[in-house]
Amino acid sequence: MNDANRFLDKLNIQQVGVFSVDLLNILKIPLFFFLIGNILFALLLFLRVRILVDTFNAAENKMIQAIVLGYIFLTIIGSLLAVLFLILS
Amino acid sequence: MAKKESPNQIPKKFRKLNKSFLDHLQENNSSSFMSFPKGLTFLGKEKEESVILIVRTHWIMYLPHMLAAFFSLVLPFLFKMVIPELSGNISLFIVFFILSGMIFMTISVFTIIKWYFNVNIITDQRVVDLDFTSVLSHTSSEARLERIEDVTHKQIGLLGSIFDIGTVYIQTAGAKSEIEFDNIPRPREVQDILYDLLESKQKGEI
Numbered sequence: 001m002n003d004a005n006r007f008l009d010k011l012n013i014q015q016v017g018v019f020s021v022d023l024l025n026i027l028k029i030p031l032f033f034f035l036i037g038n039i040l041f042a043l044l045l046f047l048r049v050r051i052l053v054d055t056f057n058a059a060e061n062k063m064i065q066a067i068v069l070g071y072i073f074l075t076i077i078g079s080l081l082a083v084l085f086l087i088l089s
Numbered sequence: 090m091a092k093k094e095s096p097n098q099i100p101k102k103f104r105k106l107n108k109s110f111l112d113h114l115q116e117n118n119s120s121s122f123m124s125f126p127k128g129l130t131f132l133g134k135e136k137e138e139s140v141i142l143i144v145r146t147h148w149i150m151y152l153p154h155m156l157a158a159f160f161s162l163v164l165p166f167l168f169k170m171v172i173p174e175l176s177g178n179i180s181l182f183i184v185f186f187i188l189s190g191m192i193f194m195t196i197s198v199f200t201i202i203k204w205y206f207n208v209n210i211i212t213d214q215r216v217v218d219l220d221f222t223s224v225l226s227h228t229s230s231e232a233r234l235e236r237i238e239d240v241t242h243k244q245i246g247l248l249g250s251i252f253d254i255g256t257v258y259i260q261t262a263g264a265k266s267e268i269e270f271d272n273i274p275r276p277r278e279v280q281d282i283l284y285d286l287l288e289s290k291q292k293g294e295i
Contacts, residue, residue, distance in 0.1 A: 056210075064201070
């Protein structure tokens with residue numbers, strides 16, 4: 001009798017699911033939008049700086065342009081990494 | 090940003106002027122208050138025009154931005170406390186960590202750019218006010234010295250008293266009548282510099 005019960009317990013019993021939503025999966029959607037928004041912001045900032053550098057030309061402009069380029073580069077790398085981990089999670 | 094620098098040499102054409110504004114320009118400079126900057130040009134600058142002073146908003150006004158940037162670094166840990174499921178999902182926690190780093194970087198870079206391009210320029214011909222408001226807009230206003238009618242400065246609040254910060258209002262003739270140098274260091278001195286320049290301009294000394 002016990003053997004039979006143990007066997008029955010091991011059977012994969014499929015639960016007829018009530019509609020359930022995982023909170024973590026819902027969180028992923030705004031994260032994707034945030035990543036896209038951040039890349040867009042970085043590109044707009046780069047374009048604005050390109051215009052302003054022509055308007056106001058000082059010795060430090062090259063440093064500012066380098067900061068913006070580094071920012072875009074890091075934003076893209078960070079976004080790709082974030083997407084990779086989002087898919088893995 | 091607040092690093093003190095020795096002032097640049099006064100060009101020959103200003104040395105002969107017997108005006109008090111030259112004393113202000115010879116005092117300690119910083120990146121927010123720089124006299125006779127070398128190699129600086131701007132759109133529309135004439136060949137013989139000399140840049141006398143560039144002033145930017147005092148760095149202390151950007152302190153809330155920097156605090157917000159540092160606060161963003163704490164966000165993943167706050168999320169971890171609010172959403173306990175996050176502790177079991179290392180990958181998602183890393184995503185939050187990367188995102189908070191990106192928010193930190195975005196606020197920091199935007200603040201630096203905003204500080205750098207919110208610049209006010211005083212030359213021997215005109216004043217220029219360049220305002221970087223957002224990534225989608227910027228404003229540039231200028232007024233020739235002969236069109237300036239009145240210069241006022243306003244210093245209010247605790248920060249204004251502690252750090253000697255204020256706003257200089259430049260009233261000009263015409264429909265668009267005012268140029269503002271917002272929250273700049275040493276506003277009284279900027280006002281004096283402008284008055285002396287206007288006087289010299291009227292006398293034809295510059």
